[in-house]
Amino acid sequence: MSLSARQKDMLKTMGVSLWNARHDVPELKASSVISEDISEDIAVDINDVENVEENKSYPVVDWLLLQKQVQTCQACDLHATRTNTVFGVGDTNASWMIIGEAPGADEDLKGEPFVGKAGQLLNQMLISIGLSRETVFIANILKCRPPNNRDPHVEEVTACQSFLDQQIEYIKPKVILAVGRVSAQNLLQTKETIGRLRGGKYFYRDTGIPVIATYHPAYLLRSPLEKRKVWQDLVLAKKIISAKR
């Protein structure tokens, strides 16, 4: 896959130079982009560049560099026990951002957030209000799995904070759904219980982006009667988005 003239112009404007991959690539289909001021180990595959939307307020390459930075991050001790980092999945132009706590065992193995039974339930919840995994962006507070699924430590959240902040800044969602106690407490900087946070409209720091707190699907698997409350939370989030249009 080759670069369009527009993409080449964009990269040239940014001072990003192009070079052909050194490894053998059939028909020279793959090449890489590397910025002069970044190390080679976070070079961006040009094929990835073409798979990300361009209509963002800052360059698409920044998003890809962010992915590479997460992949190689060793800023906290969790890097030593992870199988994969879990960057996040979904639409980078999404109106909804779903933010959970941290990868569990399944997510760590697959490198994707909200997989397994809890992930399937999240998918159903999204479908129930006309959304899907592909039309939202799903991420976690932490990008690496805490051992034995323990709660994240403060220093881990602090170390990982800038990755989530950059994701939020890039996506600019119309609403953030904080899924579960740990997510809601960290996003809202509170010790309040999830039960008391539910039903309110908050904002993420000084961004002006509304935050709605709801139960984690893993909790719903244990307490299915609470699904109705999650439905109410999703409807509230949807109303907030509708009011913004």
Ligand code: SF4
């Ligand atoms: Fe880096 Fe975040 Fe993983 Fe810690 S949890 S190693 S800060 S990516």
